[in-house]
Each structure stands twice: as C-alpha cells, then as structure tokens.
Amino acid sequence: MASRNTIVAHVEDRPGVLARVASLFRRRGFNIESLTVGHCEEPGLSRMTIVVDGDDHQVDQVCRQLFKLIDVVSVQDITYVPMVDRELALLKVSATNFNRREVLDVVEVFRADVVDVHSEALIVQVLGDEGKVNAAVEMFEQFGILEMVRTGRVAMVRGTETTKPPAISDSQQAAAAIRAMLGRRPEGALPFASD
C-alpha cells in the first residue's frame, strides 16, 4: 500500500548536506513529497522532515540508505507513532467589496488568518495538518486563488518522547541506538515486506 510516510532526520549543519540527501533520493528512485529543513534544539544540527511515498519496504530502505550518509546523524520513521504534524499555506485570494465578507467567513471556519489586505485581494494564512490545508484550499478556490505557496510538513512526536539523535560518547552505544531507530518493523518481524 502506497502511503505518505513521515521521516525525521537530523543532519550536520554543513554546506552540501541537502544536495547529498537530494542526490540519494534521486539515485535510488525514492519519491519525495516534501522535504522541510530548519534549525532544531541543538546548535550545529538541522532537522529534516521528509514525506515520502512508498510501501513499508521502500520506506525502510529510505531510512537505511539515508543513515548511510555520513552527515546524517539520525533517522526515524514516525509514521506510525502518535504525532502532531503541521504545514502552512499562504493563499492570495481574490476578494472585492462584493464578496470579501464571504471570503472572511471561510477564513473563520478554518481558523485561518488574514495577513494582508488589498482592495482586490487578501492573503490568507492557513495552518494545520495536510488534510485541513487541502480542505481550505478547496474552499478558497471558489473565489479564485491568484497565487499559493505551501511549506512541507513538519512533525513532532506526542508526549515526552523525542526524536533527538543519540549523543556519541561510546561508539557501541551509538550503534545500538541507531539500530534501534532504523526501520519500521516491529521487533522480530521480517525486515522485508515485499510479500
């Protein structure tokens, strides 16, 4: 079953690291839906949230191949973990004196924000998970969307658990931590899901 999977990777904040990740995805034929990079709680590391299409086996391969990049410090597949995921969209919606009220009603329904007003258009900022943003976009289409920009997904695991990478003090421990992270199979299950 092809589905959209969420992977969180921590990478060294170095020039070229994004190119390495992109090169790997291209070469291995992995299908990226979105990739979002930014700072995280630890200076020197960036956090990538990657949304990929693929079955269990493909996603397992994505994680394992990603981890082989020297600049990739940790990789976790959080698709099946309870998490919060968000994306943000800016929509330039056509809105005149005749229909501005209607547009604003829709803004309210989605708990979106108007961040710029002009006599013939509004910029609406929508924040939410992918489904909500999709629904909002669909609703605004009736007024005419002049322009749209969407970020990719960012995500965080719920509760006290984190996806922070292990510190390296001891190489053996680091190896163990990484092995525990890799792959989505439940303990004991076969690491291959082609059948």
Added chain:
Amino acid sequence: MRLTGARILMECLRAEGVEVFFGYPGGVVLPLYNTLGEYPDIKHVLVRHEQAAAHAADGYARVAGRTGVCLATSGPGATNLVTGITTAYMDSVPMVVLTGNVARDLIGRDGFQEADITGITLPITKHNYLLMRASEIAPAVKEAFHIASTGRKGPVLVDIPKDVFIEEAEWDGYPQGVSLRGYPIMDVPREEEVDKAAEIVNSAKKPIIIAGHGVVQSEAQDELVEFAERSDTPVLTTLLGISGMPEDHELSYGFLGMHGHFYANMAADRADVVIGIGMRFDDRAMGRFSDFNPTARIVHIDIDPAEIGKNFKTHAPVNGDVKETLSRLLPQIERNSHPEWRAEIDQIMDQHPTDYIEEGTGLGGPWLVRALAEATEGQSTIVTGVGQHQMWAAQYYPYTKQRQWVTSGGLGTMGYEVPAAMGAQFAQDEPIWSICGDGGFQMTSQELQTVADHNLPVRFAIFNNGFLGMVRQWQELFYEHNYHSVDLGQPDFVKLAEAYGIRGVRVSTRAEAIQIFRDLEGYDGPVVIDFQLEREENVWPMVPAGAALSETIESAEEL
C-alpha cells in the same frame, strides 16, 4: 609549527603509512608536486591517464588489504577518475582520492579547468570533502582514511583548491581520532540476532553458505572454514567472494550466478537455509529474484544495515562484520553432518562438471586457465578485465588464498585489467598475472609505459579472441547471430609491447603455452603474451538474462 597545505597533506599521508600513490600533475596541484621531493618515502607513481591512477589504487587496495590512494588535477584530471572511483564504489574498495581544484575565489565562476568534482562524485563516493582552508586538511584526511577503511569500505574524495595548498596553517601532528556522530562502527552484532541465526543454522537440513566479498575484506577465511566444517555446510561464493573460501576444501563448491557452476546454482536453489555472509544478493549472483528458491529461509550477515532485506526477505538478519559475527556465532553452532545433502550436490557435480575443455591443440579459454593454474600451482594473484576471459579465470583457476583474485564485479569495467594489475604489483613481489581481454587491453594499454618505468614483473596474458567476446556471445545466442561492432581490429600486440620496451610473445598452440609458462619462471620483468584464442568459444554454463538459477543452461541447444 606552521606548514603549507601541501606539506600538511603529505605529512598526513606519511602518518597514515601510505607507501605508494598514483597520480598525474596539472596546474592546480603544482604546489603539491613542488613538495613531493621532500617526501621520498611516499612513492609517487606517474601514470599515463588518471583513470589508471584510480584503478591502480583500487588494485593495490584489493591485494594489499589497505587503503589505495590516487591524485589528479582539477577539471579533466578529476573527471578522468570517475570510472575508477565508480568501480571502487560498486565493489566497496577502500580508497582515498585526492583532487586539486581552482583557487577559492574562482570556484563557482567556471574558472579554467573547474569541475564540480564533489558534486559529480556525490553518488559514487562513500563521502567527499571540498576543503576551503589549510587548517581543514588534517582533520579531513584523517576522517577520509577512517571512513574509507571501516564499516562497508569505499572511496572517499578530498578536493583541495590550489591556494589552499599554498596557505599555511598550524600543524601539531596528525589528529589522533575522529568524531563522526553520524558514523558509528557497526562491527559487533546484536546478541539476539546471533542467537536467531544460530537457531536457524542448527535446524537446517540442507544448508548452503554463500560467501561474498565481505569475507575477503574482513579476512575471515579461517572463521568461515570453521563455521562450514562445524555445521557441515557446503560453501558457494559470489564472483567477488572468490578466494574467501579455499577451493581445495571439500566443502567448497565454487561460485554461483550467471556464469557460476551448474552444481552451485542448483545447490543454492535447493537449499532449505541460505546463509549469505558478506554478500549483497546481487542479481548476477541470484538470478531472477522472484524465482530464487522461494522456500529457503535466509540468514544474512552484513555490515551494512541497508543491504539486509534490500533484495530478499530475510529471516535472520545479522548486522555486523563477518569476522566479529562468525567468531560470536561459532560457539553456538552445533556439530552437524548432512551426508545426504552433500551427496545430492556431489551427484549434480559429477553429472554436470564445469569442464568445457575441448580436445586438440588449439587454445581454448578454459584450457588456458587450467594450464596457467598448473604452471603457477594455483598460487598466483590473478587480475582480470571484464568479459569471457574473466569468467574462465573465475571458473578454472583454483583459488585458495584470500586476496588472490581481483576483478571488477559490480561495475564490470573493461580496461581495469592493465592498470589494476600494475597497481596491485606494488603490493607484492611475486609476479601478478593479468588476464586481459583484447578489447579491454586496448582501453588502457598506455599504462604499459608505467609498467616499463618501474620494471614491474606483471604478466599480461591477452586472451585474444579478436572479438568483444562476451558481447559476441550474446549476439550469437540472443540476437540471431547478428554480429555488429564486435569484430575488433587490433594492433600487433607483440610489437606494441616491444615499442614500450617490454618483452612480447605470441602463442598459438598448447605446446607453446606450456613452454612460455616455463620460460617465464624467474623472469623478473614485464611481459605481454598474445594468446591466439579460438575466436568463437562461448562461456558455459549460463543463466540467461532475466532467468532463474534453476534455469541454468549448459549449451546453446538448451535455449
């Protein structure tokens, strides 16, 4: 102490114990060449083409078991390395590749002879660096050697702009260690994985081991033999696993795959447990994936977690180094014996031996490899090109010592045979036999001059069938005998050798072949032997492209 970037680099190579490296100069690496004279203990071998520098470093690495080093200038020098780097990458050969680049202020501005070699080599290196300061050289070179030579080995490239060679930085000795957070060493397997593997091995009725390149790279022949003996498991190898298992051992059944032995393919297909050790279940080894022995349970020992489960469902994955893993697995392996299973394979072997040797006086590939094996008592290091001669060299020479067999498997690079043998000869004194195709030889024969420069005792045995033989075989069998672009013109190889000041010999009969093997005993210079092979001999057995191992054929009539 303050040193220039060029000196820092050379100090690093010295600290790594590099004894030889292969290179070619050019504008941006001149500051480096300017210091080479001060480091006479690090031999620089001037090749005739940068591709050869990379293959030579690769051949050296495979035979010496150490990291090979090569060097090229920016732009065309660097891009000429690409085939050699990819060859090493596909076969996980440890290599440090040094390139110069244009001065920092010209980078990104299409400076003269600028090539984005770190960009170009992203998908063909284990890692690479573009250094923008002399102070970065020592830590980067330390990391490069560490990354190249640990875990799943591979090539690492270090690109250094011209003015960084000239810039000075503080040198206070070679860094002691590395701190690479995203690169833990995964040598030691998890206990529960070892337990699970032992349980499956112990319960097997018809087990088979497939030993791969990882066995050779981990130098785990002793452990492999003990594991096989204790569990009474027949051992096959992949093409690159050859020499990992001594072929004179009673449990050795040769290699499997597209041109593997018939009995090896059948054994792999009929086993109830397949134990892959340091191999990556490549399609040339396994045949059509969907029809490879669907009932077998698979145990897979591999240092690279991404290889486990990549192509096959794995019942007992073991992520670890071969030697480390086998030594932990051994105590858990029960002494076992499988006489019926062994007899089953022995019977297939008796009925289908790999023995396609024709009667007569003409030179056939199989006969020639056998004769060479006899003359060298199976003790020589063999380097090959790619094609029919490669397959015969794999099938008919009895390899017993680790690192005795050097070939390009994953990329299948023609033209590898001459420079790789040249480089490998720097790792040992005993003469190396380079089994060459007449096609492959013509791709890199310029290196005969490098061989002559250093009077290396390499024996270049050209298996001269006057054809791109492997391609011709496919055109014959799968394209209705429609030969196109395979009938290859060639120079007089004897005269060519002589033009380089190298001994050249032409051999057309079996008697002459036996004679030349004798004549060469004790000869310590290079020689090129033009063996006039039968032109249209085919390699058997064969698994046609896209077929399963169980569909191995032994002659054209079976198609």
